[in-house]
Amino acid sequence: MSAPSGLINETTKGVYVIAATPFADNGELDLESVDSLTDFYLEKGVTGLTILGMMGEAPKLSEAETTTVMQRVLKRVGGGVPVVVGVSDASDRNVERLSREAMSLGAAGVMVAPVPNLKTDDQVYAYYANVATQLGREIPICLQDFPQSTGVHTSVSVIHRLVDAFPQIVMLKHEDFPGMRKLSQVREQSAAAGRRRISILVGNGGLFLPQEMLRGADGAMTGFAYPEMLVQVCRLFHAGEPEQAEDLFNLYLPLLRHEFQYGIGLALRKETLRRRGAIRSAYVRRPGPVLDATDHAELGRLIGRLEAALG
Structure with a gap:
């Protein structure tokens, strides 16, 4: 795994869990649960945390709440593991402001997704080039490639141009779907051209993690409510035991x-975290999903089957 503290870099690997943002049942920030959730992630052995991402409901937070969450998590972590902060915003001024605030509080880097509706390779490149120029060389950047949410396709050629x-x-946070061939193309074309190799962490809940590791991913950046599985799977892959890793994953x-x-x-993930004692409420800020009685029973059955299989 990568170093326990410091800035993210091209050699970063392991599990950077995407942290949920806990709210009380009345929709207000639950800072005690921010602490307990942070402790939960650390106890499960994650390499680092990523906060204020899309799963963290960042667009639903006020400016003051965003600062509060950053301060609370970074203080709780205390430099024990690196923390990446999501800073995506429609305004490039806000991206810069959030990035500099995050780094001043001790973040290890920032994650940026493109603004929606960029249609061409040149538009996508120009967007990221502007952000990188504004932030300067001192702030490490993770590109978030998540077209299912942003509607923006970041091609392999644009990734290479930016690198x-x-x-x-x-x-690169790789979340294109389907995207495993894209991951292979980034790795293979980069190696063939003698290009700088960057870290690639994968998202999409970790749904394809074994295949993505075999194609050259360095780890996961996602928010599955059993992060210890992601940690163990990545460790087994890095130890040269892919079959054992996939057997564990399949459970x-x-x-x-x-x-x-x-x-x-997100509602299922938060409810699972609540049942595991990591947070006090599974509330998702509006607009957001609400589980019904059947959803709760279904989730409970699956958790029970997992616990039986692990036992």
Whole structure:
């Protein structure tokens, strides 16, 4: 695994868990649960945390709440592991402000997704080039490639152009879907051209983690409510034991797949974290999904089957 503290870089690997943002049942920030959730992630052995991402409901937070969450998590972590902060915003001024605030508080780098509706390769490149220029070389950047949410396709050629032009771009969060061939193309074309190799951490709930590791991913950046599985799977792959890693992964796959559902997945993930004692409430800020009685029973059954299989 990568170093326990410091900035993210091209060699970063392991599990950077995407942290949920806990709210009380009345919708207000639950800072005690921010602390307990941070402790939960650390106890499960994660390499680092990523906060204020899309799963962290960042667009639903006020400016003051965003600062509060950053301060609370970074203080709780205390430099024990690196923390990446999501800074995506429609305004490039806000991206810069959030990035500099995050780094001043002790962040290890920032994650940036493109603004929606960029249509061409040149538009995508120009967007990221502007952000990288504004932030400068001192702030490490993780590119978030998540077209299912942003509607923006970041091509392999654009990724290579950005890596060549901006040394501060050190990581790709790979979430294209389907995207495993894209991951292979980034790795193979980069090696063939003698290009700088960057870190690639994968998302999409970790649904394809074994295959992605075999194709050259360095780890995961996702928020599955059993992060210890992601940690163990990545460690086994890095130890040269891919079959054992995939056997372990397969035990969790039914629950992981269930939690991955678009629309309702965040509510399922938060409810699982609540049941595991990591947070006090599974509340998702409006607009957001709400589980019904059947959803709760279904989730409980899958958790029970997992616990039986592990036992």
